[in-house]
Amino acid sequence: MPKRILSGTVTSDANAQTVSVSVERRFKHPVLQKTIRKSKKYRAHDENNTFKVGDKVRIIECPPRSKTKRWEVLEG
Structure with a gap:
């Protein structure tokens, strides 16, 4: 199954x-x-x-990294 890729804005670092x-x-x-x-x-x-606040990034699904992290930054 392909991994989802989303694009958004960094709100906190x-x-x-x-x-x-x-x-x-x-x-x-x-x-x-x-x-x-x-x-x-x-x-x-x-x-x-x-990446800093305000940057446009793309994120991709990944195996769980922690309790809340299920995504990793693909590129800026």
Whole structure:
């Protein structure tokens, strides 16, 4: 099964080797037919602490790194 790849913006880099990435998705409401924006935060592994707040990154699924980390940063 292929691994999912998402793109988003780094919202926090306070922890060592970890960044929080906010991923936004847009979809049309089934009844109102209005475009809605929803966002979700993912914690991703950043081996060398290279990414800072505001950077656009792509993340990919990986085996669990910790209790909350299931993603790793693919590229900036």
